[in-house]
Each structure stands twice: as structure tokens, then as C-alpha cells.
Amino acid sequence: MNELSPGSTTHGVWTPEGETEPRLNEEAVIEAIATVYDPEIPVNIYELGLVYAVEVDDDGRVKVEMTLTAPACPSAQELPEQVREAVLAVPGVTGCEVETVWDPPWDPSRMSDEARLQLNMF
Numbered sequence: 001m002n003e004l005s006p007g008s009t010t011h012g013v014w015t016p017e018g019e020t021e022p023r024l025n026e027e028a029v030i031e032a033i034a035t036v037y038d039p040e041i042p043v044n045i046y047e048l049g050l051v052y053a054v055e056v057d058d059d060g061r062v063k064v065e066m067t068l069t070a071p072a073c074p075s076a077q078e079l080p081e082q083v084r085e086a087v088l089a090v091p092g093v094t095g096c097e098v099e100t101v102w103d104p105p106w107d108p109s110r111m112s113d114e115a116r117l118q119l120n121m122f
Contacts, residue, residue, distance in 0.1 A: 028092075048115055050068065060095070061096070062096045063099070067106045
């Protein structure tokens with residue numbers, strides 16, 4: 001699986017024959033995942049550090065490994081489905097599997113600096 005890093009959206013390239021089809025890339029998938037928020041925390045799940053891995057296959061299939069802040073999280077059923085729906089909306093995605101993992105367990109050290117700032121956790 002690839003190291004996660006935010007980036008630019010999927011876009012085509014202009015050629016003399018016209019614009020090519022957009023190419024699916026990990027950055028576009030991450031941007032889609034970052035639209036999903038934990039309903040109890042005003043920070044997206046990517047910045048919270050809940051997404052552990054994203055794998056994008058050449059055929060457009062995407063696999064996401066994520067966790068939750070706690071096993072008893074009230075959003076345990078809805079957050080993975082919201083991630084799946086967000087990823088499926090990315091142009092070029094042909095399928096998406098979201099796996100909830102518990103190892104390693106999530107802890108606040110996984111949050112981005114931006115998330116820490118938003119939550120006053122510095």
C-alpha cells in the first residue's frame with residue numbers, strides 16, 4: 001500500500017488530439033475521503049488520522065484501510081459507508097472496499113497538525 005499524502009485532483013491532460021481521460025490517482029481518492037467528517041468531531045477523518053492506507057489498482061478498484069477513534073464509536077457503521085460512497089464518486093473508480101482495522105489502535109498522535117490546531121490539542 002502506498003504512503004498517504006494529500007495532493008491535487010484527478011484531471012485529464014491536453015494533447016493535440018484533445019484532452020485525455022482523467023487518470024485516477026491516490027491524491028484524488030484522499031481528497032474524496034477528506035470530505036467525510038466524524039459527526040462528533042469537527043475535523044475530517046483523514047486529518048484525524050483514521051485512514052491508515054489507500055491502495056488504487058490500475059483497473060480503478062480502491063481499497064481503504066481505516067480505523068475509528070474507539071471500538072464503541074457510535075459512527076462505526078456509517079463512517080466506513082460514507083468513505084465508500086465518497087470514493088465511488090471519484091471519476092475512474094470502478095469499485096471500493098473499506099476495511100475497518102483495529103491494529104494499530106488509533107491515538108491522538110495520528111492527527112495532523114491542522115487537526116490538532118482545530119481541536120486546540122497543542
